[in-house]
Amino acid sequence: MADKLNSLLVKLQTEAIEYRKTLVDSGQLVSCERFCKLAGVDAKYIETAIIAQTLFKFEINGEFFYPRFYTEHETQVRLNIEKISGALGNLDAAQKWQFFTRPKHSLGGITPIQAIVGGQFDRAAIAAQGFISRRVTYCWNRLGLKTIKQSAALKVSKVEAVRINQVS
Incomplete structure (x- = not known):
């Protein structure tokens, strides 16, 4: 079973790299040097944007592409793209690309x-x-957990039940 799983993971990683x-x-992904030239920015800008999660990168064989x-x-369009990328937070590059x-x-x-x-x-x-919400719900469901909203509702129900039992 573990061999099949490892084999599948290797296959998926290979397909992702390809x-x-x-x-x-x-030309949809470009090197750091090309990105800087096209955007009129320097490498420091890219570094700062990556840390702020407003830009994302892919690593292919040890080299980064944007x-x-x-x-x-x-510029305003790029700034708006950066705002949304930042709002997508720590989703990985593949999810942001998608x-x-x-x-x-x-x-x-x-x-x-x-x-x-x-x-x-x-x-x-x-x-x-909506994209973020679906990702969170999917992850929680994959882990067999309730969504945050369901968990909060459950907690409220339990508090209500305790309070009702205390009154009765």
Whole structure:
């Protein structure tokens, strides 16, 4: 069983690396040097943005690559992308990439990047909240735990039951 699981994990990791390489080859992910040139920033800016979680990076064979979409638009659009990336917090790079680049039903079938570029920052931010909420619920469910909301409701119910028992 453990061998099958390890084999599956290796296969998935290999597929992820290959997918990321295709993103580099297509120019969707760029090196630090290229990112700095395109965005008009320096490496210190990137370091600060990574720490603040407003920018994310992928590591491929020990080298870091950054989403080119940060560099393709005017400064205000980039700042709005950074705000949403920061709101997505410590989600990993793959999850943030998925959020920004996949069309969302809640956005009328466009990507959050397209929404931000189209002046719909508020709608993209709401989509980010929903994305985070679904990730938290999924993780809690995978662990066999109740969601935070369900746990809070359960605690309230228990407090109510104790109070009712004390009155009776």
